[in-house]
Amino acid sequence: MLYLNDFQDMKNKILANAIKAFNPLRLRVGGSLEDQTVYKVGLVTKCPHFKNNMNVRRFGFSNGCITMERWDQLNQFFNETGAKVTFVLNALRENKSENKNSTLWVGNWNKLNAQEFMKYTISKGYKIDSYELGNELSASGVFARVNAGQYGKDTIILSNLVKKLYANFSDQPKILGPGGFYDKEWFNKFLRVSGPGIVDGLTHHIYNLGAGNDPKLISRVQDPFYLDKIAQTFKSISESIKQYGPWTGAWVGESGGAYHSGGTNVSNTFADGFWYLDQLGMASTFDHKVYCRQVLIGGNYGLLNTTTFAHNPDYYGALLWHRLMGSRVLHDASPYLHSYAHCSKDSERGDITVLLINMSNSTTFVVNTVNDLNLFPSDHTELPPREEYHLTPEGRTFKAK
Template sequence: MIYRQKTVVAAGLSMLAAACVANGPKVPSESSVRSATVQAESLPLVRTMDERFQSFQLGFSHLTGGDTWVAYDKMPPEAVKERQYTGNLSAVREPRAPTDLSNRRFRNLVAGLGPLYIRYGGTTTNTVYFQDNDDPKLTEAPAGYKTVLTRKRWREALDFAKAVNAKIYTGFSVGHGVRNEAGLWTPVHAKAWLDYNKSIGGEIYAAELFNEPNMEGHGDDRLGKDYTQREFARDYAIFRKFITEADPRIKLVGPSDVETGGGSMDGTPGTADYLTAEPRPKFDIISYHFYPAIAERCAGPDSPRGIKVENALSEEYLARQDAPLEDRKALRDRFAPGAPIWNTETGGAACGGTRWQTSFLDTFRFIDTQARLAKAGMDAIFTHAILSGSNGVIDEKTFTPNADYWAALLWRKLVGTQVLDAGPTKPGLHVYAHCLRGTPGGVTLMAINLKPSTATIKASASAEVYALTSPDLMSKTVLLNGKPLELRADDTLPAITPVKQDGGSVLLAGHSVSFIALPNAGNPSCTSAL
């Protein structure tokens, strides 16, 4: 594990950089340190993104219970081999109980990231049964379904979203249980659910018909692998007519197909296939899922579709998000001009995330993905997941923050909706810019130092520096300006305070992610406080 071998060096640089910032550093010569110069006062406006751009998935299995990806520490090597060589997905899955959405710590953590969208989604959604009464929960789902959503549980989901300032995006059953004798989708499940939702004043902001219609099985083996994009278009036409009549406020999202980087998807349909199918689907929001790799539960690290830990900070891996968005932008402009584009499920790797997704090593990918896609034209991005054992920003067993949470919190605190152009990224040093949230004229820089050596950012305005480092890249521990970030004893968030520095160069520690607020930049594009 090459990153552990560099632990002492990285930690030393982290502490050194924090001390230098606090005391007014003497910046090393240009020839010895990589640097970038930013004229914050004149950075041009690129675009304005959704205020809820940074959003998350809370898998539907957290509402109903159901299968989830087995934790790496519980996963025997033979299970991986069985999945990889026989296709037996159950070998790397384990049962999950419904999550306590009233947990104080969990609510405090998610509320700190609001406003946001929460996607109650995932494979479980495709075969959920809505129990439209107040009886105790069924011990077994009816034929054609796999899990049960009760009225009580849906009320709790609505209450949770309201408490954390989230708008809800979800999906509906598509399996055997909702199909008629001709195999057509019917709203037998969706109507009962929406009628009840309306009766209690619930609001669903956006909805999709399918989670990943191009994946074999769709959560219901009876659909098989031969469900075509033409059949999807046929079902979607029924779905759209139903939603328009049942609750026209709901924005329709699709096609929500999935793509992974690093290798072929074996000829499975993609977004273009669904957008061109007849009858031609009409989506209010164009959506897709993208993972830059496949986790070793489903593809070994030596597979072309896998990812090795030594490549976690490579330019090639980080850039895998670029082409899929450009493809969807072209399709959007052709088939749904003006529609927002949402990446409604993403993370370090499909099949439950990488071994290091809960550690600081993943924070570089997490922030770089959000910043590069915001600049390139994405309107909202849903990280999978807000809560999980292997790939959540919050640990589902302890409700404690994983490393990415702290970067997400700084994004929410400092990153405004106006995206600025800080110029092209440099290998090993990525710099992005937005208007500073809540401060007209202010600018926020995100400086991602992918190398173990120090770097500098030159900015003329006074700076407030929030530098994230870790004593070990494979650790969940995150340091803010050299001090560990931890929840308080009462489960509230700690104070998030910067190191202030007069105009000049900001020293970036090796292997660091820094948010640099420039409240006095005076950028004329940053007139809004959002």
């Protein structure tokens, strides 16, 4: 996800180069306020800005709007940086809360505003990799929720709309959902109702470290047994797909570790890499196809500094993972030495890339490889030297940035 304050942000070379380095980087456009967003296109004439309003139950903001001028600017930025775009649509457009004190929203999704938005997007030649319906509406939801059966029906409406509008495209946008926290009963029913060939990516969110202001946060990112607890969620998602949706794939649609903007002097430091890299390895072990980090810019958990766009430590971890680790997973972890081995990305020689994370603050592990011919290649071998990347905090300070 990406927060940009004004058009000048999109002219920043540090920001642009940070995105280009991934070639491509997926940007998820949406989030907490997505289900309060209207698109100023077609019959929509009023386009208010989001305003702080503590009388509003959903996140303390009034409803807001995105103009097509702003959408044009964003797509110019996406095109220049080669970003791959996932766009989250308002799932609560004209739906109604069950009653004044209820968080349950009822009624079929009104597709009209989204339809006009898609038509405009197509007319301008803007490429969307995937559309997702709503944000954090599954199970008990976050300030709002939709029943699994209703959400399944709404996702079918979205799928049919995309198939109709993109009928002449050989590469149609994928359909994602539900973009919320995993609940076995809710997710299973959603897959049953939506049925085969509708959902391309089953997206779920993870904030397994607790609140950003929790003083225990710094100890949690170093505790291998605490970090391993979330493995059950990854496993359960995989089981839901195997039983009810073998046509789809699991995605982590959003994860920042600690919610409420992450932890000060934790989420944006070297320490967070113990959680983040372990998450990437764990997600791959349980056959997840995509992992979206919250957030590129914004809060304490941004990969880039909010004001200077300087790279925080997790940016480098993400970049190395993206460049080195292939999609084939060979091995996973042990208690204090977490190890993840993949076939190397874009390798034709059968190379292997291994990620080793020492979760102990008192033990040094010695790792040897058997018959490693390319550690010190001689003049008689065509093998390149082995590459090693050592991630250490500046000044050996655990909270270094």
